Amino acid sequence: MRLKLLAAAATAAAATLTFATSAQANHSWGGYHWARTANPFTVKLGDNLGSGWKSYLSTASSDWSTSSVLDTTVVAGQSNNSCRATSGRVEVCNRTYGSNGWLGLASISVTGGTHITSGTVKVNDTYFNTATYNTASWKSLVMCQEVGHTFGLDHQDEDQTNPNLGTCMDYTNNPDGPPGNLHPNAHDYDELQSIYAHLDSTSTVDQSAAVQTVGNGRASWGKRVAHSAHGDTYVRDFGKGNAVITFVTWAG
Template sequence: MRYRTLVAATAAAALATLTFSTSAQANHSWGNYHWARTANPFTVKLGDNLSSGWKSYLSAASTDWSKSTVLDTTVVAGQSSARRCPATSGRVEVCNNTYGNNGWLGIASISVSGSHITSGTVKLNDSYFNTATYNTPAWKQLVTCQEVGHTFGLDHQDEVFDNPNLGTCMDYTNDPSTNTRPNQHDYDQLATIYAHLDSTSTVDQSAAVPQVGTEQSSWGTRVEHTTGADLYVKDLGHGNKVITHVIWAR
């Protein structure tokens, strides 16, 4: 789900301005979406709304992403119902639940105002993670790491499942065994995304934020489709959107 231009206000415009690639990317930022902040490194709070079996995966993802030179993460008590997992302004809420056999394995949503991220959510669907295919440490770590990475403004490095693994959780794969952590390219991309500073901050700020649910009908318009994943945009007008990455169970 590769962006080279901003998602436009309508699905038709979005489709016209997006360009895609199925090979490893020299640039894998998600548009130019980023948290506004006045200094680096800054800290993103990851709200833990997880059951006990998931907590170690969020902890590992937090540790790995905090190796970035421009951002840190800290796991804090969650503020959401794990079932609905509503967004909280200025932070990321991470939830798991048996959301149903609705096709999706994990979703990451960001609320944006212009190019600035104002909140994020990660939802992990135990209806599939409880099955033999996905109930493995490798799959759980990859999806947790990848969905959290999206909430910082990262896209995928490669979107072809059958390509050799790149050694990063930001890579589509049929075999997650060596794709459970960020790699140096991810850290370099974060340094590029956050090279400039902003005059204001959207990190850890209190404000009303829009919400999307776990149902496909709440995600807005699908603007990108690849094998195993989709991208949706819910346009709220005046530069405000909720953008949702979806990984479908295969």
Template sequence: MRMKLLAAALTAAAATLTFTTSAQASHSWGGYHWARTSNPFTLQLGDNLSSGWKSYLSTASSDWSSSSVLDTTIVTGQSNNSCRATSGRVEVCNRTYGNNGWLGLASISLSSGTHISSGTVKVNDTYFNTSTYNTPSWRTMVMCQEVGHTFGLDHQDTNQTNANLGTCMDYTNNPDGPLSNLHPNSHDYDELSTIYSHLDSTSTVGQSAAVPTVGNSKASWGKRVAHSSHGDTFVRDFGKGDKVITFVIWAS
């Protein structure tokens, strides 16, 4: 099955899944980013996870905080069973979301333009409770990749049959492989530095405002705008600049 992880449900969008067959020279996700007035900025990751997932969020938080432009801190989750978005932060959730085909979803909300106003990460225990995915490697990689999407990062490569690039932002059939895809690599950190090289006059980090959101089923994600054998991108337009982009990687 070898699906490469991820599925990004972006409330108002962050990063549309672009399916390519080779490593990208740049893997910004549509230019989406958190508005902030200084670097490094600190983004809260809301822990709505069961005990079996907490260490994987801790690893992802530590890995991504090695960036020179952002830090992450894990805080108590504020979401519900549907993993509803919270303004100004990222909510991270797990649940047996059902045999709906997806292993993980990353969502970001755009209230207008390219500024992210919230994010969600969902990992589907319906699949992670199976022998194929119930491994430390798959859990580490999927959590790392989904959290990375909420910063505005796309995949470096979406051809899962290519050799591993040594980054969790790479599709693969085997997260371990000759070169493991369990953590960010230098290109991910360089891309974050590029994405966040400019400063903004306002901040969307930690702000309180209503954000658009989508559900866990395909019917709520809007129009499909990109397709490959292993993943799809959907956009739901709420009007007035509010969009939700859903990045889905299908399990099989």
């Protein structure tokens, strides 16, 4: 199972890099998805945020709910200061996590190799409190992107020097550069339709299941399986088909 998880993550990363310049790229993240028995389904986004971040989560929730296969709803958070995962939903948190290099983290717990059982999103105020990142555009981009990862989406492009694709699932040095990378685009919704085209016999959405949580530093994320200038993917294998996959968005 460990080899299967690492191979899935590496394959997804390779596909992203190979087709980065094409708006038609397949950007499923390793086939990871929430198990469910019907579409559309609803993912709860737990609000563990300070007042300065709440509007960005609300916008991301509204944007992603435009999808025909999934809805989201913002609910009261159930996490602690370390943003511990909660089974069957996504917890969203902000803190001054320290000068550790990352702007945002999206982690998903998976079982059976591909079924998501929980997710966490962390945004690091150590950097968002600086002049470079304390802008509406950077906050919109990172919140939208990290939440999108928890549904099983990868990036459309990982070369931040390329022209913006008009999606928050695109690395960029300038979120406001035309056409602006602040929200999902049509291909993100198309990819969600592809990821969730099949139904499962059971559901992991809003269900109780064993979850694992990783910390805020590289030592807890496991093995790095993909690398680019502004983001890395890590897999921590807990055995018996259980793992945590983490997408890291690096600052500057």
